[in-house]
Amino acid sequence: xxxxxxxxxxxxxxxAGTSIEGTIxxxxxxxxxxxxxxxxxGNQGTLIIGEKAVVNAEIIVxxxxxxxxxxxxxxxxxxxxxxxxxxxxxDIRAPVxxxxxxxxxxxxxxxxx
Numbered sequence: 215x216x217x218x219x220x221x222x223x224x225x226x227x228x229x230a231g232t233s234i235e236g237t238i239x240x241x242x243x244x245x246x247x248x249x250x251x252x253x254x255x256g257n258q259g260t261l262i263i264g265e266k267a268v269v270n271a272e273i274i275v276x277x278x279x280x281x282x283x284x285x286x287x288x289x290x291x292x293x294x295x296x297x298x299x300x301x302x303x304x305d306i307r308a309p310v311x312x313x314x315x316x317x318x319x320x321x322x323x324x325x326x327x
Contacts, residue, residue, distance in 0.1 A: 245264060253273075259276055283300075290307070293312065
């Protein structure tokens, strides 16, 4: 299995000084390095949560790549990848889950086709 870590092209970028509260809906690829509280919905998209990001949200996407902090549920249609110094507190569900050594994960993991 090929690791994703960084997709080819990022369409939207929210920098480290950004704070968003509410619902984010997107297509393609979004990278978050700021703070988000609410709900994140990706239609045929990849969500990248950068190392400095703090996300308190329900996440429903195709692919989730986590390197920052997530508090909440993550549901991915294709896969979830979590890399150090990533931290996930909440339940995750995807057909493919990759959690590298050094990641903090507190929750339940469900893998379904």
